[in-house]
Amino acid sequence: MLQLITPDLYGEFASELKEMHGLRYRVFKERLDWEVQTEDEIETDAFDGFKPVYLLLKGSDWRIRGCVRLLPSTGPTMLRDTFPVLLGGDVVPSTAEIWESSRFALDLPPSTPKAAGGLAQATYELFAGMIEFGLANDLTRIVTVTDTRMERILRLATWPLSRIGQPMPVGKTEAVAGLLEISHATLLRIRGRGRLRGPVLWKPVLAPSA
Template sequence: MRILVVSPDLYEHHRGLLTQMHRLRAQVFGSRLGWDVEITADEERDEYDRLGPTYLLEIDATDRVADYVRLLPAIGPTMLRQTSPQLLREGRLEVHPGMIESSRFCVDTHLEAGRGGGQLHQATLTMFAGIIEWSMANGYDEIVTATDLRFERILNRSGWALRRLGEPVEIRVGARIVSGRGVGDRQPQ
């Protein structure tokens, strides 16, 4: 597996992989998790995809997208600040130029290769490393995200514990979401 960085200037060149990514998002967030997301032509997209994010795609040996994450500078519009401020203490986040928001992380759970008895999938661990490496190489020392409690447990198992930015919020029956920060953590406000 390899990590591919797709910045806005490379969207057209990697259009087929981005289509796979949007379809994976539809499967994960729409079908599997049952989130209220907009799906058109079997692809999930939202307003943050129009802001020129950088996508990290993990590609398998057959050129299939195994997992993916979207990264946006926190100093601009972000999902956490614009869509989900209820996840933040006092409804706000003190941002700085060294902060990036990670969103829409998802893994193709049908992948068998790299899965070990009860351990995290190798694709997940590789993507975590890719996020940290890309962030450091691009001058970001802090990552913020909003995620469900199940994924927070995955982060904890990987040794990448989030420092919560607020209390978990139930967005629908059975779906509790929490916000957090990690990597080069600054002290909480």
């Protein structure tokens, strides 16, 4: 299940957001060893302070297994404010029809079901949630800064990144900026390859009482 956490619900879902930051620490600091800001085994950055929307992927045990952060391209974004060098001289996207995704992360158990291309079904679920969010908000594209490893995953999922500039070394990885199409056709393709049934993005709900 995917939960959509908007700024007005941060307080209600504070424990889920804290768990998400812990997942980001495990993925970006411990696994990938990126140069990220951490404290007490959680990872945050300045863009968490700009009231983003979060998509949280929950497992059957209600634990957070994945996440992605979404911000409008008309405000502060990682591409504009942190990685403008990746634009390659192009103009940074800035329109209501384009949002930026960042901090896409998955921390899955070995038993996670696989789908097309050998990718985890959960990967397709989070991709589908991003597209559903985009369609619900009249977006045409998502802009993102990612690494070439994630670019390969997007290609395998048949949601290819349209590069804005050429890949460049950033810290310990090779980063690239690009655009992802938001359309009903793209959603249908992702659902099919991920063997997903129906919509994946749901309004926030509280976990059942213990």
